[in-house]
Amino acid sequence: MERKIGRNEIAVFILNSDQELLLQKRSANKKHYPNCWALCTGHVEPGESLSDAALREMKEELGIIVNLSELHSFANGKFDIHEDEWQGTYFYYTFCNFNESDFILQTDELSEVRWVPIDWLIEQILKQDSTMVTLRNKIPMLKYLKENILFCEIKN
Numbered sequence: 001m002e003r004k005i006g007r008n009e010i011a012v013f014i015l016n017s018d019q020e021l022l023l024q025k026r027s028a029n030k031k032h033y034p035n036c037w038a039l040c041t042g043h044v045e046p047g048e049s050l051s052d053a054a055l056r057e058m059k060e061e062l063g064i065i066v067n068l069s070e071l072h073s074f075a076n077g078k079f080d081i082h083e084d085e086w087q088g089t090y091f092y093y094t095f096c097n098f099n100e101s102d103f104i105l106q107t108d109e110l111s112e113v114r115w116v117p118i119d120w121l122i123e124q125i126l127k128q129d130s131t132m133v134t135l136r137n138k139i140p141m142l143k144y145l146k147e148n149i150l151f152c153e154i155k156n
Contacts, residue, residue, distance in 0.1 A: 006087035008044040010054045011138075012071075013093040013145055014062075020115040021142070022096070024061065026133070027111050037114070038133035050090045058094075062113070063104025066094050074149075075141055093145060118146045 014022040023037040042057035044050060051071055058064050075091040103113050122142055124132055 008050065008053075008088040008090065009041055010044060010050055010057065010090050010092060012040040012054050012058060013091065013141070014040060014058070014096050015093060015145065015149070016095065016097050016115060018115070019118065019146065021118055021121060021145075022062075023114050023116055023121070024105075024110045025112045025114070027107065027109055029108065033133045035111070036131055036133045039138075051092070054090075054092045061106045061109050063106075064096060064098065066096070070094050072149075074144075077137075091141060093149060118142050 016022070022040070024040060026033050026036050026038055028034050040057055040061060042053060042061070044053040045056075048056070051068060051073070054071055055066055055068065058066055071092050071094050073090065073092050077089055077091075100113050100115060105111070105113065121132075122139055125139060
């Protein structure tokens, strides 16, 4: 069976200088994964570049403006989301040192944000914490960010 190409999406790992990752809690009215913790994600609009989609999602959902030069692409993959459709997901990371109260949340999308240590997040994923959007396939990326990106950025 030939599979169709679905809509592409982006996911942004937002990191701080304390080696933490920003999680956002999806609002209770969301169709998929209500009240669950997730990365900053969103679909790419027709005619929009992947990086522009990432910048737009961070601005819309969190009220933060990131310069394109501060947004780094580091992984992509295709995940089978339906029997006959592929969805491409493109991953970025950026740094932000806002306090949780500094973010301006899009309340129809999110109810709160939280900075969490990457190791803690990996533990929760491995425990299959039901309050987390499925992130198991992102564990290698989390480890890569912690061991390579955060270490280098903080060291420099």
